[in-house]
Amino acid sequence: MAGGLILLWFLLLALPATVAIAVHGVIQLCANASRAWFSRHYINFRIVAIISSGGALAAVxxxxxxxxxxxxxxxxLIGLMPLLxxxxxxxxxxxxARPGHAFCCGVxxxxxxxxxxxxxxxxxxxxxxxxxxxxxxxxxKAAVQVISHSIKIVFYLSAALTLNMGQWGLILLAIPFAIFGTRSGNAILRRLTDARFRYWTRWIVTAIGAFYFVQGLLMVY
Structure with a gap:
């Protein structure tokens, strides 16, 4: 679940922020679409629809x-998120699962x-x-992210179009690896209990967030 955080860090090293976010959206769209497909029987589509409507409003x-x-x-911003x-x-x-909360989540x-x-x-x-x-x-969450990344791609479409065909070729090569990682993650997920899943989610995103925050402070100062 933290693969997107790591991927974006590498992209920010090589590309301007607007382009990196757009490219991240393309790769993560494919990764989350595969995750949603592999777990499609567990998707709560009502929650997906409500959260996505809030996300669309935020984009506007x-x-x-x-x-x-x-x-x-x-x-x-990424460094501060894990505090939540x-x-x-x-x-x-x-x-x-509560409509009002889901909409706020989307916004x-x-x-x-x-x-x-x-x-x-x-x-x-x-x-x-x-x-x-x-x-x-x-x-x-994967289904929600499919829509979120789609909105993000549209938002930064003009930045994404500045890439040449060779660069897009390299990006397309990354997509199968993202899908493979997702497939591997599903195998690990089946071995975890709900309690262990929540425990590792917190610690992994916190560690990555701390790294991002220090990087941001160094850039500012």
């Missing part, structure tokens, strides 16, 4: 203010997907406290 808002990211902003999964459960009762996560390229840790706080099991969480 950012387009109206002509938002343009840079690598420092992206790094700081450590907020004590008693502080809030977010639940993606917040959709805005962060465009602003920073990823939003997985944000979506997690709406899913990790639901009564859904790990398979339903992964499948439904």
């Amino acid at each position: 808002g950012l387009a109206l203010v002509n938002y343009t990211p840079n690598t420092a902003i992206v790094s700081l 999964v450590w907020i004590p459960k008693a502080w809030f009762r977010f639940d993606a 917040v996560a959709g805005g962060l997907t465009i602003a920073s390229g990823v939003s997985g840790p944000t979506i997690d706080i709406f899913f990790i406290r639901t009564h859904m099991d790990r398979r339903q969480i992964v499948a439904t």
Whole structure:
């Protein structure tokens, strides 16, 4: 579930932030589409529809203010996201199964997907406290991300079109590896309990987020 965070870091090393986010969207769209397909029987489509509508609204808002990211902003935003999964459960009762919460999830996560390229840790706080099991969480989140990345690609389409055919060829070569990683992840998922899944999700995204945050601070100062 944290593969997208790692992928974006490599892309930001080689490309401007707007182009990196667009390319990330293309690769992650394919990876999440494969994950959603492999787990399609566990997808909650009602939740997907509500969250996606909130994400579309966020995209319109950012387009109206002509938002343009840079690598420092992206790094700081991603670095702060993992803090959300450590907020004590008693502080809030977010639940993606509740329509109002799902829509808020879409607005917040959709805005962060465009602003920073990823939003997985944000979506997690709406899913990790639901009564859904790990398979339903992964499948439904993957379906949500398919739509989120599609919106992100459209938002940064003009930046993506600056790449030449050779660069797109390399990007297309990365897609099968992303799908293979997703397939491997599903095999690991079957071996985890729900408790272990939640435990490792928190620690992995926190470690990666800390690295991003330090990188962002170094760029600013």
